[in-house]
Amino acid sequence: MPPVINSIETLLVDLPTIRPHKLSMTTMACQTLVIVRMHHSDDIEGIGEGTTIGGLAYGPESPESIKTNIDTYLAPLLVGQPSGNIHALRARLNRHARGNAIAKSALETALLDAQGKRLGLSVAELLGGARQLHLPVLWTLASGDTQKDIDEALLRLEQRRHCDFKLKIGANSVDQDVRHVAAIKEALGDRASIRVDINQAWDEPTAVRGIQALQNAGIDLIEQAIPAREHAGLVRLSQRFNVPMLADEAVQDARDGLDLVTGGFSGAFALKIAKSGGLFGVLELSHVAKAAGIGLYGGTMLEGSIGTAASLHAWATQDEMAWGTEMFGPLLLKDDIVVEPLHYHEFGVDLPKGPGLGVTLDEDKLAHYARKN
Numbered sequence: 311m312p313p314v315i316n317s318i319e320t321l322l323v324d325l326p327t328i329r330p331h332k333l334s335m336t337t338m339a340c341q342t343l344v345i346v347r348m349h350h351s352d353d354i355e356g357i358g359e360g361t362t363i364g365g366l367a368y369g370p371e372s373p374e375s376i377k378t379n380i381d382t383y384l385a386p387l388l389v390g391q392p393s394g395n396i397h398a399l400r401a402r403l404n405r406h407a408r409g410n411a412i413a414k415s416a417l418e419t420a421l422l423d424a425q426g427k428r429l430g431l432s433v434a435e436l437l438g439g440a441r442q443l444h445l446p447v448l449w450t451l452a453s454g455d456t457q458k459d460i461d462e463a464l465l466r467l468e469q470r471r472h473c474d475f476k477l478k479i480g481a482n483s484v485d486q487d488v489r490h491v492a493a494i495k496e497a498l499g500d501r502a503s504i505r506v507d508i509n510q511a512w513d514e515p516t517a518v519r520g521i522q523a524l525q526n527a528g529i530d531l532i533e534q535a536i537p538a539r540e541h542a543g544l545v546r547l548s549q550r551f552n553v554p555m556l557a558d559e560a561v562q563d564a565r566d567g568l569d570l571v572t573g574g575f576s577g578a579f580a581l582k583i584a585k586s587g588g589l590f591g592v593l594e595l596s597h598v599a600k601a602a603g604i605g606l607y608g609g610t611m612l613e614g615s616i617g618t619a620a621s622l623h624a625w626a627t628q629d630e631m632a633w634g635t636e637m638f639g640p641l642l643l644k645d646d647i648v649v650e651p652l653h654y655h656e657f658g659v660d661l662p663k664g665p666g667l668g669v670t671l672d673e674d675k676l677a678h679y680a681r682k683n
Contacts, residue, residue, distance in 0.1 A: 313352040318385040322681040332454040334480030334511035336364035342373040348420040356424025359617035360416030411587040418588030419620040426666035433623035440626040446634040448474035474503040480511025492527040505531035514543040525553040534558040564594040571602035578605035608635030
């Protein structure tokens with residue numbers, strides 16, 4: 311008989327960050343990971359991660375709701391089912407449960423991890439094979455202090471850890487944010503690429519003024535300046551300026567991608583497994599983007615090593631990520647819950663080796679950081 315899913319366990323894991331991480335909607339000093347442990351009848355365990363940003367500040371799923379909805383609604387749909395046909399299990403989840411993209415992504419990751427371990431293949435090999443074994447990784451400068459951000463960027467360049475940087479803005483006035491960004495760009499010059507993420511903080515008239523100033527300052531990419539649902543405004547901004555627009559919250563899945571490109575959007579899409587319900591969904595979006603000539607960017611929800619590894623396996627199957635990746639989540643955390651951390655060097659990170667995700671839980675660290683109630 312084919313192996314079946316015996317049980318699914320979820321844990322909330324609270325990890326402190328190395329510094330406050332300031333976004334337009336919240337400031338983070340701790341990240342909560344939802345860890346999935348999926349046990350199968352052939353004694354294989356698959357692990358997954360569902361992570362969001364700032365509780366409910368970022369989106370409709372919180373760590374607590376992800377755990378509750380998996381435990382109450384989603385896990386019962388999977389337990390007792392054959393575990394090898396992941397497409398059938400994805401369809402079962404989507405048929406019986408609306409939304410919950412992050413929760414579904416965590417479960418799909420655990421299924422892929424288990425299947426890879428079962429077959430002796432990496433997740434990237436399950437998806438057709440890795441075309442890249444070392445992926446570029448940018449670093450987000452989000453202390454909110456201009457000189458601290460400059461010093462941090464210079465250190466990362468000296469360490470050969472990162473040479474592309476993203477600035478989180480939108481919490482302050484446009485003029486203040488532009489001065490902050492322009493000063494950092496001037497300090498770093500041509501040594502680094504500078505991008506900004508406004509996290510939906512501006513309306514369209516404000517965005518027109520702010521983007522013009524950022525373009526004049528030499529910024530390379532503008533991420534999600536206006537609210538996610540304002541597709542027409544995002545199209546207008548992409549057509550108005552030379553600096554490319556990066557759609558993030560506006561493009562959750564392949565349907566959103568299709569709507570934007572048919573509306574006339576040009577620029578780039580931020581891919582996130584959490585937005586698209588897992589690796590298969592995010593690769594569907596990447597196919598739409600490539601067919602339309604839209605650049606790809608490997609985005610993060612500030613996942614730990616498990617969610618980051620899952621994303622890297624998806625990005626590794628692509629022939630090009632024109633705007634690189636931001637898979638720095640584990641570096642923002644003071645500690646890790648895997649035995650062997652991901653290997654960051656030479657301005658990027660290596661794709662983990664071994665079957666499945668290629669990462670193993672550190673049981674002592676997991677027990678230490680797991681929420682007790």
